[in-house]
Structure formats: C-alpha cells, structure tokens
Amino acid sequence: MHRCRVIAILLVTGLMLAGCGNRIEMNELGITTATGFDGHQGDWTITYQVIIPPAMSSGAGGSSGGAGSQAAVHTFSAHGKTIREALASSSRENPRKLYFAHTNILIIGKEAAETGIEEILDTYYRNPDARETVKVLIANGVARDYLNKLIPPEKLPGRALSKILEKNKQLSSYYPSVSVHELALGISSDSAAAGVPQISIKGTDSSSLESASVFQKTSTSSNLEISGLSVFHKAKMVGTLDQNESLGISWLTNHIHLTTISYNSKDATDVSAFLVRNAKVKVTPVKGALHYTLKVKAKVVVGEFLETTTHEDLLKTQSIGKLEQRAEEIIRSQILEGWKAVQHLKIDLVGIGNKIHRKSPKDWKRLKKDWPGEIANMDIDIDVKVNLKRPGLFQSSFSRLLQSDED
Amino acid sequence: MLKDWIKSVLKPAKGSSQDVEKSKHQALNEPINTSLASTLSTLKKRLGQSPDFTIRDFSGDPDPEHTGPLAICYIEGLIDPGLLSDLIESLVKETAHTPSNRLEEYLAASLLKKTLPAGNIQIIDSLNQIYQAVLTGNAVIVIDGLQSALAVSIAGGVRRAVEEPTSQGVVRGPKEGFTEDISTNITLIRRKLRTPDLKFDSHIIGQYSQTTVIVTYIEGIADLGVVQEITKRLQTIDTDSILESGYIEEFIQDAALTPFPTMLNSERPDTVAGSLLDGQVAILVDGTPFALIAPVTFYNFFQTAEDYYQRYDISSFLRVIRLISFLVSLLLPSLFIALTTFHQEMIPTILLVTLAAQREGVPFPALLEALLMELTFEVIREAGVRMPRAIGPAISIVGALVIGQAAVEAGLVSGAMVIVVSFTAISNFVIPYFSMATAVRLLRFILMLLAGTLGLFGIMAGVVPILAHLLSLKSVGIDYLLPYSPFYKSNMKDLIIRAPWWAMKTRPNLKSGTNKKRQASHQYPVGSNNIVRNSDEPEPHA
Numbered sequence: 001m002h003r004c005r006v007i008a009i010l011l012v013t014g015l016m017l018a019g020c021g022n023r024i025e026m027n028e029l030g031i032t033t034a035t036g037f038d039g040h041q042g043d044w045t046i047t048y049q050v051i052i053p054p055a056m057s058s059g060a061g062g063s064s065g066g067a068g069s070q071a072a073v074h075t076f077s078a079h080g081k082t083i084r085e086a087l088a089s090s091s092r093e094n095p096r097k098l099y100f101a102h103t104n105i106l107i108i109g110k111e112a113a114e115t116g117i118e119e120i121l122d123t124y125y126r127n128p129d130a131r132e133t134v135k136v137l138i139a140n141g142v143a144r145d146y147l148n149k150l151i152p153p154e155k156l157p158g159r160a161l162s163k164i165l166e167k168n169k170q171l172s173s174y175y176p177s178v179s180v181h182e183l184a185l186g187i188s189s190d191s192a193a194a195g196v197p198q199i200s201i202k203g204t205d206s207s208s209l210e211s212a213s214v215f216q217k218t219s220t221s222s223n224l225e226i227s228g229l230s231v232f233h234k235a236k237m238v239g240t241l242d243q244n245e246s247l248g249i250s251w252l253t254n255h256i257h258l259t260t261i262s263y264n265s266k267d268a269t270d271v272s273a274f275l276v277r278n279a280k281v282k283v284t285p286v287k288g289a290l291h292y293t294l295k296v297k298a299k300v301v302v303g304e305f306l307e308t309t310t311h312e313d314l315l316k317t318q319s320i321g322k323l324e325q326r327a328e329e330i331i332r333s334q335i336l337e338g339w340k341a342v343q344h345l346k347i348d349l350v351g352i353g354n355k356i357h358r359k360s361p362k363d364w365k366r367l368k369k370d371w372p373g374e375i376a377n378m379d380i381d382i383d384v385k386v387n388l389k390r391p392g393l394f395q396s397s398f399s400r401l402l403q404s405d406e407d
Numbered sequence: 408m409l410k411d412w413i414k415s416v417l418k419p420a421k422g423s424s425q426d427v428e429k430s431k432h433q434a435l436n437e438p439i440n441t442s443l444a445s446t447l448s449t450l451k452k453r454l455g456q457s458p459d460f461t462i463r464d465f466s467g468d469p470d471p472e473h474t475g476p477l478a479i480c481y482i483e484g485l486i487d488p489g490l491l492s493d494l495i496e497s498l499v500k501e502t503a504h505t506p507s508n509r510l511e512e513y514l515a516a517s518l519l520k521k522t523l524p525a526g527n528i529q530i531i532d533s534l535n536q537i538y539q540a541v542l543t544g545n546a547v548i549v550i551d552g553l554q555s556a557l558a559v560s561i562a563g564g565v566r567r568a569v570e571e572p573t574s575q576g577v578v579r580g581p582k583e584g585f586t587e588d589i590s591t592n593i594t595l596i597r598r599k600l601r602t603p604d605l606k607f608d609s610h611i612i613g614q615y616s617q618t619t620v621i622v623t624y625i626e627g628i629a630d631l632g633v634v635q636e637i638t639k640r641l642q643t644i645d646t647d648s649i650l651e652s653g654y655i656e657e658f659i660q661d662a663a664l665t666p667f668p669t670m671l672n673s674e675r676p677d678t679v680a681g682s683l684l685d686g687q688v689a690i691l692v693d694g695t696p697f698a699l700i701a702p703v704t705f706y707n708f709f710q711t712a713e714d715y716y717q718r719y720d721i722s723s724f725l726r727v728i729r730l731i732s733f734l735v736s737l738l739l740p741s742l743f744i745a746l747t748t749f750h751q752e753m754i755p756t757i758l759l760v761t762l763a764a765q766r767e768g769v770p771f772p773a774l775l776e777a778l779l780m781e782l783t784f785e786v787i788r789e790a791g792v793r794m795p796r797a798i799g800p801a802i803s804i805v806g807a808l809v810i811g812q813a814a815v816e817a818g819l820v821s822g823a824m825v826i827v828v829s830f831t832a833i834s835n836f837v838i839p840y841f842s843m844a845t846a847v848r849l850l851r852f853i854l855m856l857l858a859g860t861l862g863l864f865g866i867m868a869g870v871v872p873i874l875a876h877l878l879s880l881k882s883v884g885i886d887y888l889l890p891y892s893p894f895y896k897s898n899m900k901d902l903i904i905r906a907p908w909w910a911m912k913t914r915p916n917l918k919s920g921t922n923k924k925r926q927a928s929h930q931y932p933v934g935s936n937n938i939v940r941n942s943d944e945p946e947p948h949a
Contacts, residue, residue, distance in 0.1 A: 023748045023862070025772055026763040033756070053764035101752030102759060159756065 030096030034158025036143030038109035113237035248338015277303030346372035443551035487563025527560035585696035616648035668842035732837035741858035749862030774859030
C-alpha cells in the first residue's frame with residue numbers, strides 16, 4: 001500500500017517533469033508570421049514580424065474600435081553574434097514570448113544568402129519551436145526592408161507571401177515553393193543545389209507600404225513581387241535565374257501543376273493560349289560514349305484551349321494536330337532555356353547527380369570529381385508529347401468567323 | 408487514508424439497533440385477542456388516535472366496552488369509498504340473517520365463501536398483520552370471539568393519473584408514463600406484455616415505509632441467475648425507508664465508488680417492456696414513477712425508446728450524435744484549455760490569431776476562466792431546477808445575459824470560452840439518461856484541472872484511468888462495456904447502429920437466458936412484387 005503510494009507520487013511528478021509544464025496563455029505569445037535573417041556569421045540581424053491579434057479580427061471583444069486603421073503586424077529587429085543570441089536579446093524590446101510555430105515565411109537577406117546559410121538551417125533543425133516546413137524566400141536586398149512592408153489586401157504580410165508562393169506554384173508553376181526542409185535536402189544532396197524564389201520591391205516610394213494607410217488606397221506606387229530564382233550551390237547563393245529559365249527548371253524537375261502556354265506566330269496574326277492541366281516529365285541520364293545525355297520525355301495534357309485567333313478549322317483532326325505541334329515546340333524551347341541556364345551556371349538544379357548516383361554508383365564516383373564540367377558537356381534530348389484534350393464546344397475562332405463572312 | 412475513510416463511511420453500521428427492532432417485531436407479533444373490545448382498544452392505542460383511522464362496530468352504543476358482533480376498521484385515505492359502502496352493505500345484510508349462537512364461526516365462513524363483494528380476501532391472525540393490512544389499504548373485519556380477522560383489499564384513494572413522462576419524452580411512441588402507484592405501473596407493463604411468463608416478485612422493504620418493491624422479468628428470457636442475484640441483494644437491504652428507486656440503486660449496485668450509473672432508470676412502460684424482452688430485469692418501487700433496469704451496459708444509456716419507433720437509419724445517426732455529444736461534453740472544455748495554453752501550434756494560424764485577439768485583456772488564465780464559466784452554468788442550472796416555476800423566464804434572461812453577453816462585454820471572459828461552455832452544456836443534455844449526464848458533469852471538472860496543469864498529456868492521464876475504470880465496472884455481474892469488451896460480434900446489431908427490426912433475429916444474448924430467438928428469420932420486406940391484383944376488380948380511380 002505504502003509502496004503503491006510512493007510509486008504513484010513519483011509517476012505524477014514524472015508527468016510534471018515531462019516538459020509539458022510550460023503553460024503559456026495565448027495573450028502572452030508574440031505569434032510571428034515572418035522571420036528575416038540578415039548579416040553573416042558572427043553578426044546576425046534577425047527581424048520578426050509579430051501579429052497584433054486585436055488588429056486582425058475586427059469587432060472582437062475586449063478592446064474595441066479602430067481596428068481597421070491599425071496595422072496587424074509589428075516588426076522587431078535584434079542583433080547578436082549568433083542567431084540565438086539575437087533571439088535572446090529581442091526580449092529587451094519585445095514584451096511577449098516569441099512563438100515560431102506559426103511562422104509562414106522565412107526571408108533570407110541577399111548578403112546572408114551569399115555568405116552562407118548553414119547556421120540558419122542549423123537553428124531551424126535544432127530548435128523544436130521553429131518548423132522546417134516554413135517557406136523560404138531570398139530578399140533582393142536586406143530582409144528587414146521586406147518584412148516591414150504591407151501587402152494589401154492581406155492583413156498579414158508573412159502569410160500573404162506564403163500564399164503568393166503557393167498560388168504561383170498551383171496556378172502558373174513559374175517558381176517552385178521551397179520549404180526549409182526542401183532547401184536543406186537539396187543543398188545536402190549529391191547535386192548540392194537548390195533554387196529558391198527571390199523577392200524584389202517593384203516601383204517607387206516603397207516606404208508607403210510601411211503604414212496601414214495603404215489599405216485606404218486603391219493602388220500603390222510600389223509592391224513586392226517574386227522576381228527570380230536564386231540558385232544555391234552548397235550553402236551559398238551563386239546566381240539568379242529569370243522567370244523563363246525558372247519555368248524551364250520547373251519542367252525539368254516535374255514541378256508543373258498548372259500553367260498557361262502562349263503561342264505567337266511570327267507575324268503576330270495567330271495567337272493561341274493553352275492551359276496545361278497535367279504534365280509528366282521524365283528525365284533520365286543515359287550513358288553515351290563520352291558523356292551522359294539527358295533524355296527528357298514530357299507527356300503533357302493540355303486541358304483547355306483558352307484563347308485563339310487561329311484561322312484553322314478546329315473541327316478537323318489535322319488542325320488539332322497542328323496546334324498540338326505548336327504547343328510541343330513552345331514547351332521544348334522552354335525546357336531548353338532552363339537547361340541552358342543550368343549549363344551556363346554549371347550547377348545541377350535538375351538533380352541529375354542524384355539520379356546517376358542511384359543508377360550507377362561507380363560512374364558517380366568518377367564523375368563527381370568534375371561534376372560542373374560534366375554538366376556543361378552534357379547533351380540533351382527532348383521529346384514532348386502534347387495531347388489537346390478539350391478544344392471546347394466553341395469551334396471557330398472569331399478571326400476565322402469574321403474572315404469567312406468577308407468571303 | 409482517504410480509502411479507509413470512505414470504507415468506514417460506506418460500511419454498514421453495526422450496533423444494537425437491529426436487535427431492538429427485532430424484539431419490537433416479536434412484541435407486535437402477538438395473536439389477536441378473542442374479545443373484540445380489547446382488540447379494538449389495542450388498535451386505537453397503537454395507531455395513535457389518528458383522525459383518518461376509522462373503526463365501525465355496528466353497535467350504536469357510544470361505550471367502547473359494548474360492541475356488536477364484528478367491527479370493520481380502515482384508514483380513510485387509503486381505501487375506495489364506493490367499495491367500502493358495498494362492503495358495509497353486505498355485512499349488514501349478513502349479520503341480520505345469522506342465528507345468534509355460534510355466530511362468529513358461521514359468520515366468518517359465510518363471509519369468506521359468498522358474501523363479501525371483493526376480490527382479494529386474506530385471513531390474518533396477528534395484530535401486526537392487522538396494522539400492515541390497514542396501512543396498505545385494506546379494510547379489516549374483526550369478529551368478536553375469533554382469533555383471526557379478515558383483510559379485504561379495497562385499496563383506493565387519491566392517485567395521480569397516468570400522464571406523459573416529463574423527463575423522457577418522445578415525438579413518436581406511447582405517451583404514457585409510470586405513476587407513483589405501483590399497481591398502476593404493474594398494469595401498464597401487463598398491458599404491453601400479455602404473457603403468463605411475465606413474473607412479478609414482490610418484496611416489502613423498509614422498517615417504517617414498508618415499501619412494496621417488485622422484481623419483474625420474463626421467465627425464459629431473463630437469466631434466472633441474474634434474477635436470483637437481484638432478489639438476494641434486495642433481501643439484504645435493512646433500512647428505515649425506501650422513498651425512491653434511487654435508494655434501491657445505491658444499496659444493490661455492484662460498485663459503490665463510481666460516477667457512472669450501473670442501473671438505468673426509466674419512467675416509460677415501453678422502455679421497461681423492451682428491456683424485459685431483451686432479458687433484463689426491472690425493479691418497480693412503490694411511490695415513484697422511476698423503475699430500475701438491470702443489468703445494463705454503457706451503451707444502454709445512449710439508446711432511447713424512440714430509436715425503435717423511428718426508421719433505423721435516422722436512429723443510428725442519432726445514436727452516433729449522442730455518443731459524440733457524450734465525448735464533447737466530457738472533453739471539449741479540457742481540450743480547449745489544453746490547446747490554447749499548451750499546444751498553440753496545433754491550432755490553425757488564423758484561428759489562433761482570432762482566439763488570441765479575444766483573450767487580449769482577459770484577466771484570468773484559461774483554466775480559471777473555464778472553471779468560472781462552468782461553475783456559473785452549474786449554478787444557473789441548479790437554480791433553474793429549484794426555483795418556483797413562475798419565475799423561470801427571469802432566470803433564463805439573467806443566465807443568458809450574465810454568462811453570455813455581459814461577461815464578454817465586461818472583458819471577464821473571452822467569447823470563444825462562452826461558446827465552448829454553452830456547447831458543452833447543450834451536448835450534455837443530448838445524453839438521454841440523466842444519471843449518465845451527471846457522471847459526465849463531474850468528470851469534466853477533473854479533466855479540466857488535469858488539462859490546465861498538464862495539457863493534452865493531462866487529458867490522457869485522465870481519460871485512460873476513466874477507460875480502465877469503465878472496463879472494470881460490472882452491472883449485476885455483466886461487464887459494463889459489453890459487447891465491445893469483451894468483444895461479441897453477435898451483439899452488435901443494436902448498439903451504435905440500430906439494425907432494422909427484421910434483421911434483429913436474436914436478443915442480445917449476454918444479458919438474456921435460454922430463449923434467444925426474437926423472431927422468425929427471412930422477414931426482409933419483399934416490396935410490392937407479391938401483390939396480385941384480381942383482374943376482375945375494377946382499377947382504383949387515379
């Protein structure tokens with residue numbers, strides 16, 4: 001009986017010590033929606049975008065009134081020799097416990113990206129409160145400048161940025177959406193490369209975005225937008241690709257979800273737009289006599305025919321075939337553009353290294369010594385098959401219709 | 408220490424009081440005096456000159472020493488005046504025609520054989536029996552010179568009519584409920600089950616209340632072992648009074664220390680009849696409309712009479728809703744506390760921000776806030792039960808304003824907490840049986856405290872022992888969580904899902920005895936295919 005009681009008491013105290021004793025009320029939390037890293041090893045500046053909950057929900061109880069004119073976030077910065085020191089020193093100016101579990105986006109400043117992001121990744125993996133699923137953006141400048149900008153009509157800029165990445169990935173597939181974990185996987189793989197979307201400030205007078213008064217205007221003179229793809233080799237950023245090149249990489253890495261292809265004939269009389277519904281791209285490195293050749297097989301289902309001024313008769317199978325051919329050409333050129341960028345940078349963004357390593361480890365041992373050179377010498381063989389599934393019930397284009405009236 | 412204390416409290420008190428009562432018993436068990444006059448005076452003395460105790464001795468002489476050949480005594484409120492006047496009329500006729508010698512024996516025999524216009528006549532021969540007979544609504548005929556008396560059952564008096572049950576109503580189904588009168592209740596069950604196998608075993612329990620307690624079961628369907636066990640437990644009860652079936656429940660339930668009810672109470676004759684047909688045993692108690700049903704399992708508390716009258720699809724859906732409500736009512740406040748104070752990462756961002764915005768400026772920690780609200784609700788609920796019916800609307804207005812709007816507007820509690828507490832309260836009312844609902848009400852507070860100190864971990868530390876406790880519970884020897892634990896596939900047709908009637912061919916066989924078959928098989932509705940219309944008949948007009 002006595003022993004039972006002692007065991008019970010020990011068990012209960014065990015529960016208390018198990019790490020669940022860290023009770024904290026919601027109104028003591030500084031919920032961060034975005035984090036920014038600037039600086040370099042030995043001198044970090046960390047910026048937090050903390051949500052102000054009452055400003056978020058209009059008409060909530062307690063404090064009331066004027067919720068519309070108040071910015072929903074506040075930005076703090078802190079310096080330190082290490083990231084965690086900077087975090088610790090943030091308590092000097094912030095009354096709340098910073099809470100990272102709901103962070104939507106991580107913005108890395110250009111300087112930090114160029115000098116190396118090992119330390120950032122390390123803190124993300126080492127600390128349970130920061131999630132590796134946070135999306136990453138590279139700032140075209142200092143991250144702090146991006147975190148204090150509002151993005152109308154969204155109230156939380158951090159959330160807005162992560163939504164932009166997500167929607168872009170779903171609807172146009174120009175840029176990939178990369179999480180901390182994916183970034184770490186990419187740069188630590190055999191290919192040692194990863195592409196991360198880059199964000200820039202467009203337009204003039206960007207300081208107007210720093211006040212909640214932007215919500216009262218119908219347009220702003222400047223805004224934030226994704227402008228390119230930062231290319232990482234190991235932990236350092238080595239270059240930037242533009243949108244077309246990035247789209248090519250998306251094709252090559254089979255990251256196309258939904259995208260629009262536009263065709264324009266040389267004399268600009270014949271314009272068509274296709275919606276890619278489903279794309280399966282298979283990239284296989286094939287061993288040649290001297291070098292590896294990259295075999296790209298793309299099976300693309302063009303769901304809808306979005307707009308056209310073609311004079312072809314869409315009822316005929318031949319003309320559908322013609323349109324399909326055009327789409328194939330465009331896709332091929334897009335893939336080529338991406339590949340050219342890869343060869344130019346000599347960085348394996350496509351992940352061919354991983355594939356060769358898996359397929360023939362012996363070859364990889366030999367190739368990995370001069371892998372960048374190997375990429376530059378690699379040939380590519382592209383085979384695109386487009387299937388135009390739904391040309392639609394709307395048969396002839398207006399151009400054709402009006403032309404036939406003239407006859 | 409606590410356990411010892413509880414044991415000492417729960418232990419039946421040993422003392423000399425029992426022996427005293429026994430000797431009293433023997434003293435009362437004295438035979439009836441042959442002298443009518445002395446018997447009547449003893450009766451008068453014993454019953455304390457009560458104004459409702461009446462003796463009619465047909466002598467016309469005010470002197471109590473001079474009596475007629477017989478006397479009739481009864482208590483006014485307990486008998487039917489019409490039957491009494493019939494009885495007196497026949498007595499007067501009989502005494503007028505009898506010869507004066509050997510009057511008494513002839514009289515008794517004649518009365519018994521032919522004259523008395525009543526169904527139930529008993530010969531009694533001790534004073535104690537006279538008291539009992541008089542107090543249970545008999546007219547006792549005491550005859551001068553005889554050592555026995557006749558008890559004629561003419562029970563009647565003021566009773567509540569059969570009305571609609573107030574706490575267990577239905578939309579579709581019989582609308583009659585039990586009353587306080589046990590013979591009415593027996594009749595109500597008899598009318599549903601007209602079989603000689605339906606047995607009523609009567610017991611008298613309670614030193615002072617002398618309450619009739621009746622064990623009802625269907626021979627062949629009920630497990631006789633269970634009937635014997637219940638009878639045995641009833642016979643061991645030695646108490647002053649049984650004023651409600653709750654007394655019996657506490658005396659004979661299997662586990663003394665449990666918040667969960669191990670007997671079901673119902674005020675519906677159809678529920679009792681249905682339970683009897685499932686092989687359960689019912690205990691009717693005089694003076695209360697609530698009958699006890701045992702043995703029961705946990706899932707019986709989520710089945711209502713209406714489940715069997717409505718279509719099976721909606722019944723099954725409603726049962727799922729009830730089980731969910733049970734869980735919500737048990738866990739929602741504690742989950743809310745755990746999530747908002749320990750595991751904010753589990754709440755979606757926007758929801759978290761909304762909740763945090765409401766908490767801004769709330770002075771109490773979430774646990775205290777929840778406890779305050781729950782206690783306020785319990786107070787209002789208790790007030791709602793106790794207050795005079797005329798001021799009911801006042802309470803609901805004050806309750807709605809105090810718990811709801813005013814508390815939020817004053818910034819004392821957050822709006823989300825009000826929603827959580829109200830939803831919990833409403834879910835609690837979905838549980839069909841009040842005794843199960845109260846168990847949940849108590850456990851909720853324990854879980855809230857655990858959640859407030861240890862988060863989800865604490866909830867698990869509370870739920871697992873509750874589950875273990877449920878697994879160990881038994882109701883008259885039947886496992887409480889049957890048929891899920893131990894698992895019996897054959898009993899699954901009437902649990903969370905209520906199978907259509909034609910599919911329930913057997914009774915839940917772990918509660919019942921030998922007769923397991925409920926109905927013939929192959930009763931699947933065949934539809935209109937087998938309707939053959941006579942071609943000579945004119946077609947019905949469209």
